[in-house]
Amino acid sequence: MNPSALDLSRLQFAFTVSFHIIFPALSIGLAGFLAVLEFAWLRTGKQHYKDLCQYWSRIFAVGFGMGVVSGVVMAYEFGTNWAGFSKFAGPVTGPLLTYEVMTAFFLEAGFLGIALFGWEKVGKGPHFFATLMLAVGTLTSTFWILASNSWMQTPQGITVENGHVVPQDWFQIIFNPSFPYRLAHMGIAAFIAAAFLVAATGAFHLLRGRRDPAIKSSFSMALWLLMIFTPIQALVGDQHGLNTRKYQPVKIAAIEGLWETEQGGTALNLVGFPDMNAEETRYAVKIPHLGSLILTHSWNGVIRGMKDFPKEDRPNSSIIFWSFRIMAGLGMLMILTALLGVLLRRGGRLYENRWFQRLMVIMGPSGFIALIAGWITTEVGRQPWVVYGYFRTSQAVSPITPQEAGVSLLIFVTVYSLVFGTGIYYILKLIRLGPPFPDSRSHTPHRGLDEELSGRRPLAAAAD
Numbered sequence: 280m281n282p283s284a285l286d287l288s289r290l291q292f293a294f295t296v297s298f299h300i301i302f303p304a305l306s307i308g309l310a311g312f313l314a315v316l317e318f319a320w321l322r323t324g325k326q327h328y329k330d331l332c333q334y335w336s337r338i339f340a341v342g343f344g345m346g347v348v349s350g351v352v353m354a355y356e357f358g359t360n361w362a363g364f365s366k367f368a369g370p371v372t373g374p375l376l377t378y379e380v381m382t383a384f385f386l387e388a389g390f391l392g393i394a395l396f397g398w399e400k401v402g403k404g405p406h407f408f409a410t411l412m413l414a415v416g417t418l419t420s421t422f423w424i425l426a427s428n429s430w431m432q433t434p435q436g437i438t439v440e441n442g443h444v445v446p447q448d449w450f451q452i453i454f455n456p457s458f459p460y461r462l463a464h465m466g467i468a469a470f471i472a473a474a475f476l477v478a479a480t481g482a483f484h485l486l487r488g489r490r491d492p493a494i495k496s497s498f499s500m501a502l503w504l505l506m507i508f509t510p511i512q513a514l515v516g517d518q519h520g521l522n523t524r525k526y527q528p529v530k531i532a533a534i535e536g537l538w539e540t541e542q543g544g545t546a547l548n549l550v551g552f553p554d555m556n557a558e559e560t561r562y563a564v565k566i567p568h569l570g571s572l573i574l575t576h577s578w579n580g581v582i583r584g585m586k587d588f589p590k591e592d593r594p595n596s597s598i599i600f601w602s603f604r605i606m607a608g609l610g611m612l613m614i615l616t617a618l619l620g621v622l623l624r625r626g627g628r629l630y631e632n633r634w635f636q637r638l639m640v641i642m643g644p645s646g647f648i649a650l651i652a653g654w655i656t657t658e659v660g661r662q663p664w665v666v667y668g669y670f671r672t673s674q675a676v677s678p679i680t681p682q683e684a685g686v687s688l689l690i691f692v693t694v695y696s697l698v699f700g701t702g703i704y705y706i707l708k709l710i711r712l713g714p715p716f717p718d719s720r721s722h723t724p725h726r727g728l729d730e731e732l733s734g735r736r737p738l739a740a741a742a743d
Contacts, residue, residue: 283681283684284676284679284680284681284683284684285672285673285676287681287684287685287688288360288361288676288677288679288684289672290688291356291360291684291687291688291691292353292356292360292361293655293658294688294691294692294695295349295352295353295356295691295695296353296654296658297651297654297655298349298695298699299346299349299350299352299353300650300651300654301647301650301651302342302343302345302346302349302702303342303346303350303417303420303421303469304468304469304472304473304646304647304650305338305339305342305346305469305472305473305476305647306339306342306343306346306417307417307418307420307421307466307469307470307473308469308470308471308472308473308474308476309335309338309339309342309473310339310410310413310414310416310417310418311414311417311470311473312335312473312474312477312500313332313335313336313339313394313410313413313414314407314410314411314413314414315500316328316329316331316332316335317329317332317406317407317410318407320332321403321407325492326717327491327492327493327496327714327717328496330493330714330715330717331493331496331497331714332410333398334493334709334713334714334715335477336394336395337709338706338709338710339413340391340395341702341705341706341709342702342706343387343391344702345699345702347384348698349695349699352691354376358677359677359679359687360676360677360679360684360687361665361675361676361677362676362677362678363674363675363676363677364665364666364670364675366442366443367442367443367444367666367670367674367675368431368443368444368665368666368670369443370443370444370445370446371427371430371437371444371446371452372427372430372431374446375423375426375427375430375452375453376423376424376427378423379419379420379423379424379427382416382419382423383416383417383419383420383422383423384416384420386412386413386415386416386419387412387413387416387417387420389412390408390409390410390412390413390416391413393405393406393409394406394409394410394413397409418466421462421465421466421469422462425458425461425462425465426452426453426454426455426458426462428461429455429457429458429461429462430452430453430455430458430666431661431665431666431667432455432457432461432526432527432657432661432667433455433456433457433458433526433527433667434452434455434666434667434668434669435448435451435452435455435456436448436449436450436451436452436455437452439669444666444669456522456525456526457519457522457523457526460515460518460519460522461519461657463515463519464512464515464516464519464653467508467511467512467515468512468646468649468650468653469650470504470508471504471505471508471509471512471613471646471649472646472647472649472650473646474501474502474504474505474508474646475501475505475613475639475642475643475644475645475646476643476644476646476710477497477498477500477501478497478498478501478502478505478639478642478643479639479640479642479643479644479710480497480643480710480713481494481495481497481498481499481501481639482498482635482636482637482639482640483636483640483710483711483713484713484714485498485630485636486633486636486637486640489713489716490630491716491717492717493714493715493717494713494714495630497714498629498630498639499624499629502617502620502621502624502629505613505616505617505620506617506618506620506621509610509613509614509617510614510617512610513610513611513614516607516610517573520573520574521574521575521576524574524575524582526667527660527661527667528582528583528588529583529585529587529588529592529593529594530594530599530660530661531574531582532582532583532584532585532587532588532596533553533585533593533594533595533596533599533600533660534596534599534600534603534656534660535547535548535570535574535582535600536548536551536553536560536563536596536600537560537570537582537584537585538558538559538560538584538585538586539584539586540581540582540583540584540586540587541581541582541584542581543579544567544568544571544578544579544580545568545570545571545574545580545581545582546565546566546567546568546569546570547565547566547569547570547573548560548563548564548565548570548600549563549564549565549566550562550563550564550604551563551564551600552597553596553597553600554597555593555595555596555597558585558586560596560600570582591663592663594659594660594661594662594663595659595662598655598659599655599656599659599660602652602653602655602656602659603652603653603656605648605649605652606649606652606653606656609645609648609649609652610649612642612645613642613645613646613649616638616639616642619635619638620635623635
């Protein structure tokens, strides 16, 4: 295949998946938050929990819709740009994606209308059940998508016959070696990303002078979730790294910018600039033995360098070296932010400390940035394989010309910027409006969801 068409197709898919991953992550995190809020309302009867649930339902609906649209587009790309992959891996990826549609998508679509518009039309119990089903549906979707993607990273349970895979053991295919770690890592990342968005929204309105129960509760709940999940994510990430070192050692070498296999302990390249042509990491700042300690949990552990692998099997270290450090650096900053929240809470200054609130507003998009950086690390790190060890990306691309790939890329960039830019703008507008004031629910900007959306197009519901 023409390398230019390959590169353009890869760039197009990277662009579309980077847009797509934001919205499912938002849906996963918010769906669980909605269930907790509605449960708190049913348990306590406090109106501000219901107000928060209805408010975040609107943002969830936009994110869910954008996620569905961008996900459908990616499915088409398997045929237009990656026909070779579909032909080779279709017997595995096709059924897995079908299971996702038949379980998760039908579950979400079936209960979405009730959860959004059924507050005054069904009883409290059925409505809460619908909200729970939304949360279960988003997690079920994550299960099947990660099963498919993880199988591409660590394939097993198959044979290759006549140029395509033949499933032999579906249990092994689904529960492949990297699946548990990647499922946990992605699921927790989605909850963290949504929690930072909720916390940033609360901080924004605290800075504007609001001190009502809805703002305080959302800010507090998000910080508690971050305090629980950010340290757990670090532990899950550590185990994921050990698993990657076992099954994809060259990816670990590329992430670390490590070229030579160092005996007696491997240093950690804290920063540097990997040069794929010169086969060295320029201007590296090294910390002796720390690489072994992190990646093998031993002082003198051995990590194989990239020179131990053929050049044609090495991923691009200059990309994933820095994408990993962006993800890991933001992760450490997230843990620090959550700890600061605990300290301020103990001192009774959580709702009054303006510098911390400004920090939380700045950290609002950090979860999504870390999420995209993590996906870049894992997907670029899998190259040059599309199904690791079995099928190369160069074999997967459709027989298209560079001109065709370039035109479709340009169209995608234009349409996505307009459509999804509008969706993001609408979400930000809802965030700026904030939850309803306790004494002004009848005002136009903060009417109930059913009243405001009744008879109107979803994107026409933005308040004046």
